[in-house]
Amino acid sequence: MKVVVAYKWARDPEDAAVRGDGSVDWRGAKMAAGEDDPAAVAVACSVASAGGRDLVGLTIGDGDTSWALARGVGHAVAVPDAPSLADEAATAALLVAAVGWIGEVDVVVIGDADGYPGVPAVLAGLLGWPALLGVSTATVEGGRLLATRRAGDLDETVSLDLPAVLGVAAASAEKRAPGMKEILAARKRPVEAVPLSALGVSLPGRLVSRGTRVPDAAPARIFGGDPADAARQLVAALRADGVL
Amino acid sequence: MAGDCWVIAAGERRLGAMVSAARQLGGGVRVAAVGPQSLAETAAAAGPDAVAWVETARDVPAEAYAAALGRALAAAGPRMVLAAPTPQGRALAGAAAAALGAAVIPGVLHLSFDGGTVVTDRMDLSGRVVETIESAPPVAGLFAGEDIALSAAAVSAPIERLDLGDPAGIRIEKAEPVSGAHAGLADAERIVAVGRGLKAAADLPLVQGLATALGAEVGCSMPIADDFGWVSKERYIGRSGQHVSPRLYLAIGISGAPQHLDGVRDAKVVVAVNADPDAPIFRRADYGIVGDLYEVIPALVAALDA
Numbered sequence: 001m002k003v004v005v006a007y008k009w010a011r012d013p014e015d016a017a018v019r020g021d022g023s024v025d026w027r028g029a030k031m032a033a034g035e036d037d038p039a040a041v042a043v044a045c046s047v048a049s050a051g052g053r054d055l056v057g058l059t060i061g062d063g064d065t066s067w068a069l070a071r072g073v074g075h076a077v078a079v080p081d082a083p084s085l086a087d088e089a090a091t092a093a094l095l096v097a098a099v100g101w102i103g104e105v106d107v108v109v110i111g112d113a114d115g116y117p118g119v120p121a122v123l124a125g126l127l128g129w130p131a132l133l134g135v136s137t138a139t140v141e142g143g144r145l146l147a148t149r150r151a152g153d154l155d156e157t158v159s160l161d162l163p164a165v166l167g168v169a170a171a172s173a174e175k176r177a178p179g180m181k182e183i184l185a186a187r188k189r190p191v192e193a194v195p196l197s198a199l200g201v202s203l204p205g206r207l208v209s210r211g212t213r214v215p216d217a218a219p220a221r222i223f224g225g226d227p228a229d230a231a232r233q234l235v236a237a238l239r240a241d242g243v244l
Numbered sequence: 245m246a247g248d249c250w251v252i253a254a255g256e257r258r259l260g261a262m263v264s265a266a267r268q269l270g271g272g273v274r275v276a277a278v279g280p281q282s283l284a285e286t287a288a289a290a291g292p293d294a295v296a297w298v299e300t301a302r303d304v305p306a307e308a309y310a311a312a313l314g315r316a317l318a319a320a321g322p323r324m325v326l327a328a329p330t331p332q333g334r335a336l337a338g339a340a341a342a343a344l345g346a347a348v349i350p351g352v353l354h355l356s357f358d359g360g361t362v363v364t365d366r367m368d369l370s371g372r373v374v375e376t377i378e379s380a381p382p383v384a385g386l387f388a389g390e391d392i393a394l395s396a397a398a399v400s401a402p403i404e405r406l407d408l409g410d411p412a413g414i415r416i417e418k419a420e421p422v423s424g425a426h427a428g429l430a431d432a433e434r435i436v437a438v439g440r441g442l443k444a445a446a447d448l449p450l451v452q453g454l455a456t457a458l459g460a461e462v463g464c465s466m467p468i469a470d471d472f473g474w475v476s477k478e479r480y481i482g483r484s485g486q487h488v489s490p491r492l493y494l495a496i497g498i499s500g501a502p503q504h505l506d507g508v509r510d511a512k513v514v515v516a517v518n519a520d521p522d523a524p525i526f527r528r529a530d531y532g533i534v535g536d537l538y539e540v541i542p543a544l545v546a547a548l549d550a
Contacts, residue, residue: 013369022373035503089341089348089384114483114502115370117329117386118348121338125314130307130412131338134331136484146417150484151305151331152255153430154419158305161413167331170503171484172470206347210376212368220516220529230533231543232550234515237531243492243513244458244548 002054004102005044005073006095006110006123007037008063011084013115022213031063031084036111038071038174043138043166044109045072051140053107058098069186070178076191077102079199088118090203095119096126097201101194105163107145109138112167120167130160133167246321247381248272248293249355252313252340254279254306254332256286260394262326262387263290268355269362271323276313276406278306278336288400296406307335308411314343316408323381324362326352334386341384349377352385370502371527391510422478422486429479434460434492435511437481439504440467441497441518441537448475451496454541457548463488465504481507497537500525517541 008031015029041057048055057068057076061084065076079098085091099105110120112133124131138147145160149169178186221237223230238244249266253259253275266273275287275295284297296316298309317325317340327337329350341348351367353374362383368375429435436455442448455462462479469480481488483503489510496517498504505528508514516529517540526532533540 016369016372018369018372024369024373087347088350089346092338092342092348112331114506117334117350118338118341118384121310121334121336122341122348122384123338124335125310125339125342128311128342130310130414131335132307132331132414133335134484144413149331150422151419152487153422155422156305156416157418159415159417164414169331169484172466206379207349208378210363210378212373212375215367215371215374220526220532222521222526222532222534224534227533227535227539227543228546230535231540231547234531234533235544235547235550238492238513238515 001106002056002102002104003044003048003051003107003109004056004058004099004105005041005068006058006108007040007068008033008059009061009091009095009119010034010113010116018214022211024212031059031061033067034111034113034115035173036113036168036170039170040109040111040168041068041071041073043135043168047107047109047138047140047145047166051107056102056105058095058102060094060098065191066183066186069189069191070182073189075189078191078193079196080193081196083203085203086209087205087207088116089122090206091116092119092122092126093201094199094203095123097199098194099127101199107162108165110165110167112169120165124165127163127165129163129165131165131167132158132160134169135166136169136171138166245272247323248274248320249324249326250317250320250322251275251292252325252327252333252336253277253283253287254336255328255330256283257330258328258387258389258391259287259290261389261392262328263292264392265352265355265387265389266292266324266326269323269357271357276317278309278313284403285400286394288403290394292401294401295403297403298406298408300411303416304411305414305416306332308414309408310336310339311412312408314339316406318343323357324355324383324385326385326387329386329388337384337386344382344384346382346384347379348384348386349379350386351388353389355385370524429461429463429481429486429488432461432488432490434458435463435481435488435490436460436494436496437463437465437498438468438475438496439465439498442468447538450538450541454494454496454545457545458492458494460492460494465498465501483507495525495529496541498525499523500528
């Protein structure tokens with residue numbers, strides 16, 4: 001059986017430029033490793049090794065396969081002609097089709113990205129597997145997954161039957177980027193490129209955008225000038241508004 | 245009834261606001277409450293037409309009912325399902341979206357129904373834009389609007405138990421309060437939080453001085469808590485750290501990354517101090533000073549003493 005970790009399946013929202021008229025420019029934005037992707041790979045490695053499973057990396061579009069191969073993934077599958085989709089449910093469907101193509105998978109690990117909150121859950125829904133999101137760590141014990149996560153004010157330890165989907169939320173920035181040795185080893189690991197047509201998935205365009213605009217929300221009251229003046233004005237405003 | 249909007253609730257967060265948003269679609273509004281009886285009762289008081297209650301045992305998380313709830317909702321033929329973007333809410337909404345063959349729209353702010361089409365205003369790019377999207381129903385939305393206080397409804401909606409059979413094999417083995425006393429951050433009325441703008445651990449007393457002047461607790465953003473271990477991890481505020489709801493939150497030298505802002509969602513007033521005028525924190529803040537925190541903090545302490 002295999003563990004699949006999906007990574008670099010979305011563009012970084014910070015790479016999108018918002019023009020003065022509120023329209024959005026995504027030019028130059030590539031599939032990027034979200035801030036949760038390193039944690040997702042770490043969890044996937046832990047589950048694969050504890051569960052005696054092969055670890056396969058999955059990326060789509062221009063996501064680069066070497067990123068995961070240098071972080072412990074054994075072999076990588078890419079769908080280079082997969083489009084970037086506005087509908088998160090469609091992105092999930094694409095990933096599910098790729099998981100099906102890989103075959104014999106019973107754990108999918110994916111970064112639980114703030115910018116794309118729907119993808120991990122719909123992915124699980126389409127697979128028909130339970131999902132646990134916001135996960136920090138996971139391992140396999142007695143043929144079941146054992147995961148930890150923060151739920152509100154509690155630190156929970158949760159067990160799940162296989163097959164299952166884990167959405168991993170990074171608790172810290174990546175501690176140690178791969179060194180030269182890992183990067184060179186990554187080049188020897190197998191990569192399979194799968195055309196979208198081989199996945200047999202239909203990606204309906206269910207969302208039609210009427211356009212974007214800059215939000216109307218009241219902007220922050222910013223105090224300028226020299227720090228002493230700005231501080232005095234801020235304190236006065238907070239007192240006048242009943243905050244202080 | 246077919247064409248209703250269903251609010252999926254695994255917790256109380258944003259329940260009132262979601263029921264209110266659901267009303268904008270013009271059809272009936274129902275809540276599927278997955279949890280203890282108290283949740284069903286809170287849902288009933290939030291103003292829907294009816295509540296369907298899935299009771300969970302203490303060691304069974306809401307997620308264990310995701311697939312079964314999805315099938316039940318698909319049978320009900322909703323126009324839309326709406327959930328809060330918590331890990332539990334998303335797991336339930338995702339299963340519902342899959343069962344319904346629905347598109348997913350995160351960041352939902354406003355809804356309307358126009359000529360057979362669901363029209364959604366949603367927040368995107370960490371709040372930098374609002375997008376208007378049309379979709380044929382059904383649609384699954386993740387709600388990002390402000391929470392509203394639930395006023396006592398004139399009449400509580402009827403609660404009907406929903407039997408979804410045995411839950412899937414997910415169990416809570418252990419649940420412990422977050423380690424450490426977390427310095428009262430969860431209950432603090434005022435918090436001063438510091439981020440990467442602070443250059444050295446030796447400078448922390450500067451921040452502590454401001455906190456003392458305000459009668460505030462001290463918190464921090466993830467990079468500081470973890471990378472430098474300056475302020476204990478229990479004071480880290482963010483998605484996988486503390487979620488705080490103070491009346492006043494000062495973000496000092498914090499850029500405002502989404503994972504940090506996730507912990508500050510319920511703060512009433514946010515004041516940002518940052519040297520970068522383009523820092524995302526200013527989009528979230530109500531007040532701000534663009535400047536060097538090493539100059540601004542002493543100036544604030546002086547202004548507070550005056």
